[in-house]
Amino acid sequence: MAILSEHEREHIVETLGELERNVKLIFFTQDFECESCRQSHELLKELADLSDKMSLQVYDFKEDKEIVERYRIDKIPALAVEGEKDYGIRYFGTPTGYEFAALLENILAVSTGTVELSDETMEELQEIDSLIHIQVFVTQTCPYCPRAVRIAHKLAQANDWIQADMVSATEFPHLANKYDVFSVPKVIINEGIEFEGALPERHFVQHVLMAASSRT
């Protein structure tokens, strides 16, 4: 049975009608799929089918080691959303619930190459010259999480040093445990800086800059 309803497909086609450049959905799973991987795989297949400008590439976590390493994938199911290049945009876990809308926005942004961030943010991001790894822990029923995920992914799209991951706390409970995730969204930056809640862009960026400066 299809995951996306007829109504949802129509809405997606309407939203993605504005796609410009091609978007690659690069998905990592394994031969013997767990429920999460199977669901993600099915969802992405149905999504990719809805536009000529979207393509789905599927890799095996165990077999395709070179690609896995290139995309810095350490757990599955994993998705990289790529446009003109790999912006460091990742989803670990199934992007359903509220996160699905964020995924559509992400695809649009990557396709048009536009990043909606303030001029102040764009200027501040130029200070970054070392790797920044942002992990945003979410649950699928959390309505505030997509905002944090969107900001993180926009930052990744705007700056080559930044990789931003959506991480599903329910699908990776051992990681939720490791990072003491008891409220979502919870953002971890370079392991050391963390905050809870969907902070406005300005405050989010300040935390990123803190992480950048604590390396020097």
Add this chain to the structure above:
Amino acid sequence: MYDLAIIGGGPAALSCAVYAGRKRLDTVLITKEIGGHLLLTSGIENYLGFESITGAELADKFAKQMAQYDIDEIIGEKVVELTKQDGFFRIRTEGDQTSEARVVVLASGKRSRTLNVPGERELTGRGVAYCATCDAPLFAGRKVAVIGGGNSAFEAVIDLLPIATEIFLIDIAPHWFADQILIEQIEVSPKVKSFQQHRVIEIRGERRVSEIVIEPAEGGEIKQFEVQGVFVEIGLVPNSEFVEGLVKMNQYQEIIVDCHARTNVPGLFAAGDVTDVPEKQVIISAGEGAKAALSAYRYLIRHKGQV
């Protein structure tokens, strides 16, 4: 200078925006997020025209309708200051963005009430939660406490039933205020242990919640339970601090309005959960928001040219 600034993003604010748009008022909507408490409500069955719809879907429909009109938006920051100037109002957000408007509609809604017990603030986000919809899935296989006796508390328990191993339901009142239909769903579950007429004294834990301590309201034996989560569902408080001293409020800090959505300050209107209009319901907020827009429009017509 805008004609109208709307503060808030829930049903009252969005309905106000639609009406303002249709009157072609030059409008800005300033809010932390679009949807308000609709986003925390999974099922709505009493909004006219929709037999059953999720809060998120309804919020989405409201937002799409507003998008048909030319309304400026400042989203992601809440308002921290509102001052009355000579013939207009100045609004400042937490991110220091300022706007000016000839009239303002306050539709900032409410937020969760806190217990104000030791440990609560320190452990917020570390086991103390105010949004069962968001955070329930994080407590799989854990023991949790739910504080409250109304629909929100009962809906939180229902969300947690398939997830938690044990649920302590604690409330200060001698009887439940929730709808009977929800009470019946909880009563049959062996996972739920209820404590009516009990208050929370302390929430304990180091890096995360580990224990909750309660006592009977009339005094008596103190009880403590090992829990990893505490969901606080004891009602809501109005987001009206930023206009304290400017507008008249009742003893609950709700903004007092007349039946034209007018506050005691000329040019300042209010709608929705932040006001003293009883019965906080989506359909009522939407109606009040529309009224506020029309009242604001009439005020602007009468004060044309006077900025």
